Amino acid sequence: VQASALATPAAPGALADGTRIALLANIGSPSEVGDAARLGAEGVGLLRTEFLFLDAAEPPTVDAQLASYRAVLDAFPGMPVVVRLLDAGADKPLAFLPAGEELNPALGRRGLRALRAEEGVLRDQLAALAAAGAGSAAELWVMAPMVTTVEEARFVVQAAHDAGIPNAGVVIEVPSAALIADRMLRHVDFASIGTNDLTQYTLAADRSLGGLSALQDPWHPAVLRLVAEVGAAGIAQGTQVGVCGEAAADPLLAIVFAGLGITSLSMAPAALAGVRAALARCTREQAESIAAAALAAEEADEARRAASAVARARF
Numbered sequence: 001v002q003a004s005a006l007a008t009p010a011a012p013g014a015l016a017d018g019t020r021i022a023l024l025a026n027i028g029s030p031s032e033v034g035d036a037a038r039l040g041a042e043g044v045g046l047l048r049t050e051f052l053f054l055d056a057a058e059p060p061t062v063d064a065q066l067a068s069y070r071a072v073l074d075a076f077p078g079m080p081v082v083v084r085l086l087d088a089g090a091d092k093p094l095a096f097l098p099a100g101e102e103l104n105p106a107l108g109r110r111g112l113r114a115l116r117a118e119e120g121v122l123r124d125q126l127a128a129l130a131a132a133g134a135g136s137a138a139e140l141w142v143m144a145p146m147v148t149t150v151e152e153a154r155f156v157v158q159a160a161h162d163a164g165i166p167n168a169g170v171v172i173e174v175p176s177a178a179l180i181a182d183r184m185l186r187h188v189d190f191a192s193i194g195t196n197d198l199t200q201y202t203l204a205a206d207r208s209l210g211g212l213s214a215l216q217d218p219w220h221p222a223v224l225r226l227v228a229e230v231g232a233a234g235i236a237q238g239t240q241v242g243v244c245g246e247a248a249a250d251p252l253l254a255i256v257f258a259g260l261g262i263t264s265l266s267m268a269p270a271a272l273a274g275v276r277a278a279l280a281r282c283t284r285e286q287a288e289s290i291a292a293a294a295l296a297a298e299e300a301d302e303a304r305r306a307a308s309a310v311a312r313a314r315f
Ligand code: PEP
Pocket: 046, 048, 087, 173, 193, 194, 195, 196, 197, 198, 244, 245, 246
């Protein structure tokens, strides 16, 4: 299955003035590739590799990984495929990367922290990805989850480069990483903001607790301010910054992100058409004023209303 063969010809994501915003798909397995292609994804912005191995008791072999990565990469010739290294722990436990007993698993040994504790698993995954990327017509990008410090960013980007992966980056989903994005971005080839965890950690509200869902709101101006920080650093340094959290699927919030300097949005394939249509209706300047209105709010609801009021007044 090749995206180019399946895709209905959807216009590439862009603002009304032609500013390109790549519209990519979040996927968790090769079986979702068909939908992504059919719905006009311009590539994959987040392959959640831990979803491939949720039932594995032992670390997957390099060959088993290679087959899965190939199946995804081969569907997107000439397009970017952003693969996230295993994000084990907290809401995504993996038997072969156990965190042990922890009182606060979301603050524990998860993501890159778990991979560094089992460096063999990290090296195998990088080797499998390098082999998959080398043999594919897709453009492989690899990023690490839960990167918290510059040292971690440098470590994992170096490890990926050493493995033969030229495009290596980080997920920005911890407030520390967003707050020093200007320094983080010096050491990476690209970054992608994970708004699900960034919201959880910024508002100190467990994303898995339904009772706290009112606080799990990416429209909160504290979250938007962090996105703005990362977007500005990306523009200043000429480094691509995407958003791959669920927030990218909200058409109005997608416009806000475009106004904050975000250059790609990755979402569930079903959301692509709505976001594509919304972006096409406003210029970059309009997106910037919609973003400014949201950023100036005191509360998430107020940010939503303010953005919507400016959007209605402009187009
Ligand atoms: C995120 O945290 O926003 C993200 C994209 O990843 P996940 O939801 O898998 O943690």
